[in-house]
Amino acid sequence: MADATTTATDEVAIDFHTLFRIYKDGRIDRFAGTQILPPTTHPDTGVRSKDVVINPGTGLSARLFLPKITADHSAGKLPFLLFIHGGAFCIETPFSPNYHNHVAALAAEANVVALSLHYRRPPEHLLPAAYDDAWEALNWAIAHSEDGDGPEEWLKHHADFQRIFVAGDSAGANIANTVLVRVGSEGVRNGSRVLGMILFHPYFHNGEPNKLLDVIFPTSSGATDPRLNPAGADPNGLAKLGCESVLIFVAKKDWLKDRGWSYYEALRKSGWVGKVEIVESEDEDHVFHLLNPACEKAVDLMKKTVSFLKQV
Template identity: 55%
Template sequence: MASSGSEITHKFRYFDVYKDGRVVLRHPITEKIPPSDDPLTGVRSKDVIISSEPPVSARIFLPKSADTTQKLPLLFYVHGGGFCKQSAFSRKYHNFLNTFVAEANVVAVSVEYGLFPTRPIPACYEDSWSGLQWVASHSNGKGPEPWLNDHADFQRVFVAGDSAGGNISHTLLVRVGSIGLPGVKVVGAVLVHPYFGGTEFDQMWLYMCPTNSGLEDPRMSPNAGDLAKLGCKRVLVFVAENDDLMDPGKRYYEELKKSGWAGSVEIVENSGEKHCFHLLNLKYEKAVDLIKKLVSFVKQE
């Protein structure tokens, strides 16, 4: 007869919770790959430690064209994974950002934040904010990372993320608009298939965030006040037709337009596609189109 501890009390999309308090993730541990100098694109990458306590790190990507004569836009990227899986160091995200950096000719910083259950929400928000502040610490050219000191234009910074990373990107923009980010101008933001409230995933997020304020928590259900003070001028939102999160993404777009925010927002619907399809095959025609749209958004004057 099974012990009471083996009884599952909550079944979520990505993990089960047992009566004895154990949380068992359903997905395999994410394979992490080292940074590299890519012979095909010429993009170089390296890993940096942002904070040891709490543990926050990042992978930095530098395009082949980088030299000391011209500063390049900087992309701060927040990976997805339902707040409980994936990594800035996974093959999936390494290859995506390597490709994007080569095509957009930008410097990219991909933050590695704490995941549930080891570090419950709000660790992901706080770690990502620490990462963005660390990036900003280089705006005077005297930060700890030479690649950022030498090559990044801190008046052309973009924040982007997919799924949970899109959600986290929103919270970063609210903070930038509320308290500022000295030395940095966040020009635009990209939210790819963002994870907001209004679906079966709501209860999972509430469980992962013990300090939540319910279904109306502004981190999951952005309110007009927060939307109105986003700290950037342009926002691009992607939604996918066959994604459970499509409606929340569309609602975010509509609410942002009505909020009184002074910037411009655009939405792109990926017809016939599933959640974050582009990460599965970067050579797939529609994935290529998504990346091209992202590149044009960053290059837009």
């Protein structure tokens, strides 16, 4: 016969089988994205990485990537990329192998300084905490511009905040859009300039019932929340998008493909004055480039991304 205490302790309150489980005693199990790689120096590319704390009070942190710096500094500072990982808002981290390797490759091939954000995740920290964290991280980074007083030496010496990019995949792409809408509404500090945004296989709400969002974002109005559904809830709000160009990737077999296309069409019609491009990968599924980065279409995706990041 099972011990009564054990039975009560193991009683499940909420179960999202591929993501997480919440027990009635408050414990949480995550089922994916829990593997952690330490910061490294890549033996082939020379990209270095280290972990930084942005806000000790909330635990907001990130992994910072610096491409190989040669003795010749004539090229000056490098573009800055804020990268926001996906994972249904609630799994994965910048420290997991897929994201560590992806952002390190971006830093190496595009020659950018990259900050890969470890935002607070549900269910411990309900949305909109992740949106707030992304905005805070961008402003923390910008505090390292020439007129700022940020503490991180790699950002002070090597990041050019006149060439800022924000990128994310899946749920991270959703967060990235919210950051750029806020840039358009509130501006950025120290005369900084956001050049572009990259959305890899973005997640946006389309009005269908979503039990996960009911749990992790209970204060949201769902399909009428412009953070979740910018194309449907507030298409005119996209006209305020605070960057000069947008690159969107979708995949033919991805269940989110149509939502990426809807966002693209809404942005084009919004009155926004920037340039937007969408690229569809044939015969591929959601975030295939993370799972199989050496395949031909992932290599093509990387080349397109690098070209976008090198636009200025």
